[in-house]
Amino acid sequence: MSEDASSYPPIEPTKFDLIVVGTGLPESVIAAAASANGKTVLHLDPNSSYGSHYASLSLRDLSNFLNSHPAPPPSTSSNGHDFTPVPLAPRPLYSHVEISSFVPEILDDEHSRKFNIDLCGPRVLFCADKSIDLILKSGANQYIDFKSIDSSFVCDASGRLTNVPDSRAAIFKDKSLGLTEKNQLMRFFKLVQQHLGGGENENERISEQDLESPFVEFLKKMRLPPKIKSIILYAIAMADYDQDNVELCEDVLKTKDGIDRLALYNSSVGRFPNALGAFLYPIYGHGELPQAFCRRAAVKGCIHVLRMPMIALLMDKCTGHYKGVRLSSGQDLFSHQLILDPSSVVPLPVISSPTDSSRENRQILGLGDEKRKVARGICITRSSLRPDTSNFLVVYPPRSLYPEQVTSIRALQISSDLAVCPSGMFVLYFCTLCHDANQGIKSLNAAMDSLLTLPKSSHSESSTIIHSENSAEVKPTVLWKALYIQKLTMDQFESINSTAMPDGNFNYNNILDAALKLFQKMYPDEELFPETVSPESPEDDNEFSVES
Template structure:
């Protein structure tokens, strides 16, 4: 670390995950001095993306310390290491019909971008609005997802996204299409005081759907692929989820969802770039220890360097041992983490060729535990068009709330539905990895001795179980507003051409630059004329300059 590093900062942020990076960017944007450090040698923390080899190394090495956000990992290859190798009977499956080997897959390691925390963005959601309003969107690119699917009656169905899809789909009858369109229209015009909805205010969303005499297939599609809710979801909550879906249709294409090219690990880095543009200082592979607390600052030790910070924001996995943040959650608040994660590589996509037009792109499926219908999982299938895997291979993510310390067991009810050989178009599995995203320390504790709390120290939450980033954005805003209650959270950043240095008039500056260029050209012309051998014998005269 540079010896000239300032001894005081307005804000020190530890961890480069989504929430921490958003707080750092917001503080830097309003002119605060920010030091952003990470004990890891990569950006993103538990929101990062890795190539395949680094992903395997991360899972193998990251579980050795209790302070990390990832735990209980397992990796399985379903193909031989080399062409001459064989696998044991327990590892053998129909996937071995391919000519893929571990060596062949690993040769394309750098073409993988494997997310620890994969998510989608509603096209009209909070993150898209924030990226646009803050002008951070210039640092990333996105693609609309290609299709939304659901498993119904042992078959994979494409769920229509728009009015055109509804009338073109072959999976619904004419009567079902009309019923679905009527429901979508009603939800878009939702008013809880209207006669249609008022009598269902104490009912669940499922009860409302059944009362409208919708078919079982439509109810399944609405609950699992549009509202993405369960049988306990209230009417108001279910309709709001429907509206979020419907309001995002047509904004950036036919789909309501966007996916960041090259993986979700790009999103935290976008906020880091903005922070750096406005003066934030970045240091990776740096640990932070709290030395002492004062009335107006916290004294920190950063790899031997002592400095003061007016405020300290730390990711839960980076909290120093024995240090408790001052933002303990009250009982009953939504808690982050404890997510069971599965990452799979297959040589074929889910479904048949018609269901993967354009190479598969990005597809999403919501799965339901048949034994506990209140439990759901989000599945994302990514092809090489998403920039996350090589051509000819598919990356499949499954995420669910954990109910134990065994992520493989927690995901089994969902994985067996997709990787079931009896399913038409079941993908051929080459590799699987399981891990657990742990709950943050703030969410773990219900009550903490107030004498242990460190003032001016706030801890961010980890990823929440949600398809978008809404809860994490709110977490970042809460952190920022506690520190800077009278400031705007991430106002628009100017484009480079809009930046004026000092009080200079950009028009006058352009004219000045042009004059300087002309002057320089005249000097070059004079020098070239003086170097010429001119005399009076040939009738030429010198040039009077």
């Protein structure tokens, strides 16, 4: 029993419609949705802060979280009850953790607390995606503000950054594109717009055969040059795997899906007056998202308890069905339904096989192969990668860094104006999908090396700015660096459901799709966030704040 948990008074009441363990984004959305529908909800988290695997943490807290090794829960007894307590096993979700501080006096304890580092970065919200609609519908927009990401770039094999043209005006202004390339791109975007608008004749629509074909083949058919094809595939449609070799590609993007992603990107540009591009980022980091939904749940009566681990499931002795949970405080609580975050493993003797819903949601999240992982990296610098831009995305298409690079690598630079780091500093997030941890780390190191410089010693002030070879550009020096491998996992069993780890996507759409399908499975007759007037500030329910 933990000291924190034992100091809590008993939780009242002891019976709930739903118990949710973990305050990550999918758990918090479901807790808020259930509370909005009048369900009694208890929301627990063993951590001392909100967010779980979607949290924004100080440097010290991030290091502790990644390196934590939860002890197996203590043995429990049934004490003559009609249920059997079954201890849960902790699930290791992070590996190959490497954290380096090159200027420790700058990043001491006091300075560490001035950072809000995303555990699941790099990530954004598209201005027109489902996440924004859900935030508005739920009323969570009252508790969170956003700022736009200024621009996007694609990095080519020579290390040059090319602007991603996100509008007709941007295409004409882009000096890196020739007149022929601009005309080709304009014709392509015009066809896509006509198709999405339900073109009146066949020449204004993409055929069904083309829609079911690989997107890369359709782009070739449109005679788009390789540079533009790469921009569309990897910086706008956000494809993860090398699409040029369809036979070997693990995840071939179909034309119909590619067109949908182009439509999302295009409709995101200009949706909000103060947003320059297609992407938004939460001020204070992505950990603000689950907190906003938790606050919304609390307004509707949800009870939140932090620093309270759950140590066992309570299973009916006769039927073997779930009845409740045992907390580390020793208290037993009961509910009709249970949601676990991915940190715990449901013992196989209790439940033998996943449900069809589990397989469906795993497929939705791209988790069909449980060996797939996400390699994530974080760097802190004193200067921007580009002197004229603070917050932007850099995409490395497959094979742009070295021949064996089979996945895209995304890097997102965030500045202090988003309240994630002290003034004058910048945070860079990197990620790529991988099966092999060493390959994933190799990819991230290659991307970091192309953009940044690691100091030769922790006191090498002269290396703060270094000129890259054959280039007039400067490469910022890394003050602090982290690399880690994160597993992708998700389980669902009857009335015991597990949410997913953060995936390798750039937005939350797949994660939220799976969470909302889970809510509908649990409560098929309930409306998600029914329209109600907020008792707090009803006039703000439909406002969405994007700071300029």
